[in-house]
Amino acid sequence: MNEPVRLSKRLAALIGCSRSEAEQYIENGWVSVDGAVVEEPHYKVTDEIVSLDPAANLDAVQPATMLLNKPEGLSVDLALQQISLDSRSADDTSGIRALKRHFRKLTCPAGLESDSCGLVVLTQDWRVSRRLIEDTLTIEQEYVVEVSGEVIENGLALLNHGLSVGGWPVPPCKVSWQSENRLRFAIKAPQPGQLRAMCAQVGLTPLTIKRIRIGRISMGKMSVGQWRYLPVNERF
DSSP states (O other): OOOOEEHHHHHHHHHTOOHHHHHHHHHTTOEEETTEEOOOTTOEESSSOEEEOTTOOOOOOOOOEEEEEEOTTOOHHHHHHHOOGGGBOTTOOSOOOOOGGGGSSOBOSSOOOTTOEEEEEEESOHHHHHHHHHTTTTSEEEEEEEEESOOOTTHHHHHHTTOEETTEEOOOOEEEEEETTEEEEEEESOOTTHHHHHHHHTTOEEEEEEEEEETTEEOTTOOTTOEEEOOTTOOO
């Protein structure tokens, strides 16, 4: 029986590359141990079969951006802790190879309240973060709000323009009935609690608030708790 050695050391000896290159191959998901991908260079091996994917290259891995259907009742931080490679949506057609490193150092530049559900953006890319933060006043967000109660006279018109929240007038937005008890809001830069406050002012009680679109990016058919990658060719 051989003494355990780091996977990076075994791979470097196996293919004749430097230790740093071996570590990069491993962290980029190109190395298997007994047929299972291992992404930790420090992983200890003995007599297992170590193999390098024939398609392997040393190209830098691009920062990942993910779209998550956040469950109601969870903060973004708690929802992030629950996502994994196994919760990737079957409808993800990005073609991006899922790597463990994609789940590190994610930020959420377009947050969502704990009592709301739906689309959130998780990213490692500073350019995506900057776009969503700096252009928040121009990027439209779409919500579906399930409500109960009877809307006051002229309530729908007031929701579109004429209400104030926290002493500040609400900029005009687009609100329409999607069904008998569901409102559709198309709004820019909503503040925490704003949609609930707006509904309350016209006699309605929000039951669920679900964000389904940010800019040009929609949540699609992802189930609650699932995520997908955002390809580089999709823009907010």
